[in-house]
Amino acid sequence: MTLWHFFLYQFFSPIRQILVQFRLTENELDNYLSSNRLNIMLDFDLLKSITIPQLLKRVCELYGPKPAFYFFREGNWSSLTYSELGKAVEGIAAGLLSLGHSRNSKIALWSENSPEWCQAYLGILSMGGTVVPIDPLLKPNELAGIIRHSESEAIFVSPKCLDTLEQLLRTGITFKSIFLLDGNEASSGRIPLAQLSEKGSTSERRLPATSNIDLAALIYTSGTTGNPKGVMLTHKNILSDIWGIFKALKLYSSDKFLSVMPLHHTFEATCGFLVPLTGGATVVYSRSLKSRELAEDIKANAITVMLGVPLLFEKFWLGLIRNIQSKSWLTKLYFGLGFNLGAWLPKPIRNPWGKYYFSALRRKAGLESVRLMICGGAPLSPEIPKNFDILGMKFLQGYGLTESSPVLSLNPEQGYEYASIGFPIAGAELRIDEPDADGVGEILAKGEMVMAGYYRNPEETARVLKEGWLYTGDSGWQDQNGLFHITGRLKNIIVTRAGKNVYPEEIEREMLKSPYIAEALVVGRKIPGGEEVYAIIVPNYEFIQQEGQLQGKIYDDRYVEELIRTEVSLCCQNLADYKRIKGFEIRRQELEKTSTRKIKRFMVKSPVAISEPEEISRQKKEVRI
Missing domain, CATH: 3.40.50.980 (Rossmann fold)
Known part of the structure; x- marks a missing residue:
C-alpha cells in the first residue's frame, strides 16, 4: 500500500464507520444506553419534597x-x-x-x-x-x-x-x-x-x-469584586438544580467523574460531587493539576466525564498540541490533514469523524475513555469546544452562578453551539431584560434553584432578587433558535467617547488565542469624554523563550515588547475599531486569581487616566498601539 493509499483509507474509513453506526435508529441507540443510565428514578415533584x-x-x-470515590494515598489508588x-x-x-x-x-x-x-x-x-x-x-x-x-x-x-x-x-x-x-x-x-x-x-x-426548605449550604462568593457575600442555598435549591441537570444530560452509573476544581466552589460541589453521587457514579480525585499527572489519572481510572473551568481545558489543548509538535513529520502531517478536514466537515458528522480518525491520538494521550467535557465558571473561547469536537470529544458549555446552585443553562449533547451557553435547564427560566438595539441586555433567571438570599444582607438580597427574578449582573442575548449567549459582566463594560459599549471578556478571549500571551486583562482607561480600551498582559515567557532559542533570536525585553505589540494587533484585526486595544502594559508576574482561576479584577491597579485628548502617556512600561 502506497503512502497515498494509506491516507485515503484513513480519511474514508471513519465515514464508512459513521454510516454503519447510523443503521441503529436513534430510539434503538437510546434504549441501549438507557439500560446503563443513572437509575435513581425520582420524579420532579418527589425531588421537591426530599432532602x-x-x-x-x-x-x-x-x-x-459500588465505589463512590477513588483517591490516591501512599502510592496507590484506594x-x-x-x-x-x-x-x-x-x-x-x-x-x-x-x-x-x-x-x-x-x-x-x-x-x-x-x-x-x-x-x-x-x-x-x-x-x-x-x-x-x-x-x-x-x-x-x-x-x-x-x-x-x-x-x-x-x-x-x-x-x-x-x-x-x-x-x-x-x-x-x-x-x-x-x-x-x-x-x-x-x-x-x-x-x-x-x-x-x-x-x-x-x-x-x-x-x-x-425539611427541604432548611438551609443546606452557606457559600461565600469567590471575591473577584472584593466583596464576598454569603449565598444561602436550601436543600430544595440544590436538588432542583440536580434534577435539571439530569434532564439535560445523559449520565450513567458507570460514569467516572474527574474532580479537579475546588469543592468549596458551587460548580464542583453540585456537578462534580452531588450529581454523580445522586445516581451511583464514581468520583475520582486527581492527584494534582499538573498536565502530566492529570493525563495519567484519566488513563488509570478510565475517566468518562471531565468538569472544569476554561483555563483547565485551554491548558489541556495546548498540551495536546505541544505533544503533536514533538512528533515525527508524518504524525504532524496526519494530524494536520485530519484536523483541517474535520474543521471543514459539516457539524453533524464532525464529531463522529474525529471519534474514529483520532482514536489512536486520544488513546496515546489517555483520553480514550472521555466522552463528555463540561465547562463553566467563566466565558470560554468558542475555538476550544470546536477543537475538541474535531477530535471526537463532546464539549459542552454551561452557565450559572453560585446564587443559582449553580447551573441555569447547558448546551444540548446533540446540536450544541460552540459560542453558546445553551438552553435553560428544566425548571429554570431565563430572559433578557431591557435589550438594546443589538438584543443585548441583562440576563435574568427564575427557578427553584435560585437562592433564598444573601445571609444577613437584606439590602443586597433586595437588589438582586426582584419579583422572583435573579438579576445576574451578566449581559447576554438570545438567538433565533432560543440559545443564550453571554457577552460579559455589566460592571466591567467599557464606554467609549462615542458612547459604544465594549465588553472586556470578548477582547480577552481574542487575546488568549495567541500562544505568546499567558494572561490578558482588558480594562477601561479614562480619557476626556469616556474610556479607551487598555490591556494588561502577562506574556507566555516560557513559550517565547523556547521559540526564540529555536529561531536564534535574542530574547530580551525589547523583543518581547515588539512580539506582544504584533500579537495584540493580530488579535484585534477582526474586531470593530472601537473595540481595539489602544495601549497595553506588560507584567512579569501572573495576575492574582481566585481558587477557580478567575482574575481578581479589583486587585489589579487601574491605568493612569489621560487628562488631555492629545496626550500619550510616557510611562516607561506602557506601549501604545
Missing part, C-alpha cells in the same frame, strides 16, 4: 458495594464504597449531635478536595446543620471575616490548613469544636474525623428530621 440526606440514604441502599460512605456519614452526624451541635448549626468546612471533605459535608447536613465551605487558600484575615459573618460554631480542617488555623485562633476567634479531616489521634482538643464517626456510631442520639 439531601434522604437522597443519600436511598443512593447508598441502591449502590452499596476506594470508598457507597455503603462505607453511608455508614461514615451517619456516624459523623450522630457524633456532632453528641457533642452538642444541633439542627441549624453552622459548621465551617475548610480543606482541599478529598473523600473526607465529602463525608464531612454530608455529615453536617445529616444532623440538620448548615455547611459553610471555605476556600483553603484564604489568608487568616479573609477566613476570620467569613467565620464571624457566618457565625460558624465549629470547623472541619485539613492538616494543610492547620498553621493558618492557629493564626486565626490567636485573633480571638473560638470554636465549640475543631475536627481534623485526617489523622487518627486527638491533640489539643482537635478531634479526628474517624474518631468523631466512631463516637457517633455508639451514640443513641436519633438524627433529626429536616
Whole structure:
C-alpha cells in the first residue's frame, strides 16, 4: 500500500464507520444506553419534597458495594464504597449531635478536595446543620471575616490548613469544636474525623428530621469584586438544580467523574460531587493539576466525564498540541490533514469523524475513555469546544452562578453551539431584560434553584432578587433558535467617547488565542469624554523563550515588547475599531486569581487616566498601539 493509499483509507474509513453506526435508529441507540443510565428514578415533584440526606440514604441502599470515590494515598489508588460512605456519614452526624451541635448549626468546612471533605459535608447536613465551605487558600484575615459573618460554631480542617488555623485562633476567634479531616489521634482538643464517626456510631442520639426548605449550604462568593457575600442555598435549591441537570444530560452509573476544581466552589460541589453521587457514579480525585499527572489519572481510572473551568481545558489543548509538535513529520502531517478536514466537515458528522480518525491520538494521550467535557465558571473561547469536537470529544458549555446552585443553562449533547451557553435547564427560566438595539441586555433567571438570599444582607438580597427574578449582573442575548449567549459582566463594560459599549471578556478571549500571551486583562482607561480600551498582559515567557532559542533570536525585553505589540494587533484585526486595544502594559508576574482561576479584577491597579485628548502617556512600561 502506497503512502497515498494509506491516507485515503484513513480519511474514508471513519465515514464508512459513521454510516454503519447510523443503521441503529436513534430510539434503538437510546434504549441501549438507557439500560446503563443513572437509575435513581425520582420524579420532579418527589425531588421537591426530599432532602439531601434522604437522597443519600436511598443512593447508598441502591449502590452499596459500588465505589463512590477513588483517591490516591501512599502510592496507590484506594476506594470508598457507597455503603462505607453511608455508614461514615451517619456516624459523623450522630457524633456532632453528641457533642452538642444541633439542627441549624453552622459548621465551617475548610480543606482541599478529598473523600473526607465529602463525608464531612454530608455529615453536617445529616444532623440538620448548615455547611459553610471555605476556600483553603484564604489568608487568616479573609477566613476570620467569613467565620464571624457566618457565625460558624465549629470547623472541619485539613492538616494543610492547620498553621493558618492557629493564626486565626490567636485573633480571638473560638470554636465549640475543631475536627481534623485526617489523622487518627486527638491533640489539643482537635478531634479526628474517624474518631468523631466512631463516637457517633455508639451514640443513641436519633438524627433529626429536616425539611427541604432548611438551609443546606452557606457559600461565600469567590471575591473577584472584593466583596464576598454569603449565598444561602436550601436543600430544595440544590436538588432542583440536580434534577435539571439530569434532564439535560445523559449520565450513567458507570460514569467516572474527574474532580479537579475546588469543592468549596458551587460548580464542583453540585456537578462534580452531588450529581454523580445522586445516581451511583464514581468520583475520582486527581492527584494534582499538573498536565502530566492529570493525563495519567484519566488513563488509570478510565475517566468518562471531565468538569472544569476554561483555563483547565485551554491548558489541556495546548498540551495536546505541544505533544503533536514533538512528533515525527508524518504524525504532524496526519494530524494536520485530519484536523483541517474535520474543521471543514459539516457539524453533524464532525464529531463522529474525529471519534474514529483520532482514536489512536486520544488513546496515546489517555483520553480514550472521555466522552463528555463540561465547562463553566467563566466565558470560554468558542475555538476550544470546536477543537475538541474535531477530535471526537463532546464539549459542552454551561452557565450559572453560585446564587443559582449553580447551573441555569447547558448546551444540548446533540446540536450544541460552540459560542453558546445553551438552553435553560428544566425548571429554570431565563430572559433578557431591557435589550438594546443589538438584543443585548441583562440576563435574568427564575427557578427553584435560585437562592433564598444573601445571609444577613437584606439590602443586597433586595437588589438582586426582584419579583422572583435573579438579576445576574451578566449581559447576554438570545438567538433565533432560543440559545443564550453571554457577552460579559455589566460592571466591567467599557464606554467609549462615542458612547459604544465594549465588553472586556470578548477582547480577552481574542487575546488568549495567541500562544505568546499567558494572561490578558482588558480594562477601561479614562480619557476626556469616556474610556479607551487598555490591556494588561502577562506574556507566555516560557513559550517565547523556547521559540526564540529555536529561531536564534535574542530574547530580551525589547523583543518581547515588539512580539506582544504584533500579537495584540493580530488579535484585534477582526474586531470593530472601537473595540481595539489602544495601549497595553506588560507584567512579569501572573495576575492574582481566585481558587477557580478567575482574575481578581479589583486587585489589579487601574491605568493612569489621560487628562488631555492629545496626550500619550510616557510611562516607561506602557506601549501604545
